[in-house]
Amino acid sequence: WLRRTTHYLFIVVVAVNSTLLTINAGDYIFYTDWAWTSFVVFSISQSTMLVVGAIYYMLFTGVPGTATYYATIMTIYTWVAKGAWFALGYPYDFIVVPVWIPSAMLLDLSYWATRRNKHAAILIGGTLVGVSLPVFNMINLLLVKDPLEMAFKYPRPTLPPYMTPIEPQVGKFYNSPVALGAGAGAVLSVPIAALGAKLNTW
Numbered sequence: 001w002l003r004r005t006t007h008y009l010f011i012v013v014v015a016v017n018s019t020l021l022t023i024n025a026g027d028y029i030f031y032t033d034w035a036w037t038s039f040v041v042f043s044i045s046q047s048t049m050l051v052v053g054a055i056y057y058m059l060f061t062g063v064p065g066t067a068t069y070y071a072t073i074m075t076i077y078t079w080v081a082k083g084a085w086f087a088l089g090y091p092y093d094f095i096v097v098p099v100w101i102p103s104a105m106l107l108d109l110s111y112w113a114t115r116r117n118k119h120a121a122i123l124i125g126g127t128l129v130g131v132s133l134p135v136f137n138m139i140n141l142l143l144v145k146d147p148l149e150m151a152f153k154y155p156r157p158t159l160p161p162y163m164t165p166i167e168p169q170v171g172k173f174y175n176s177p178v179a180l181g182a183g184a185g186a187v188l189s190v191p192i193a194a195l196g197a198k199l200n201t202w
Helices: 002-023 039-061 066-087 101-113 118-142 147-153 170-175 177-201
Strands: none
Touching (some): 002 066, 039 066, 039 118, 066 101
């Protein structure tokens, strides 16, 4: 039971750290007022971080479907952020939730189809994510009715006047005790999991 508990604990730690990794990789969300400005940065950073986090996740679980689970966590996280802005009085369309899940499903499919070959998953799955994620999100952004009108009606208090393509507040997250605690937990979980496995053999 100790080995099983540490294994599940490690899965939770990996999920938390993968989410923090994705959030800190440039913009992880589309604000309507500068969605197309951040689209290129988003496509590069998020497709890379989705593959890194998902492969990292799958190597420890060995189960196809974990990439989709990871993308679902990010989707829920983004919907919570969307709800927070909506609660502040911004319109429902002020935040466009990015599309991660279909690309993650393609990554899981490549991992399953190549008989859990991690190198094939990285090459084939990574290529599929890199191609599909920008396409899915481009279609997603085209469905927004009028982003310019939204930008003038509902300016964000944190948005600089020159509209830089990378959110300046993101870097400050590294000084957060939440990020430091999650990182420390990830480092400590490795020897804890190893100790649990060793105790189980005894």
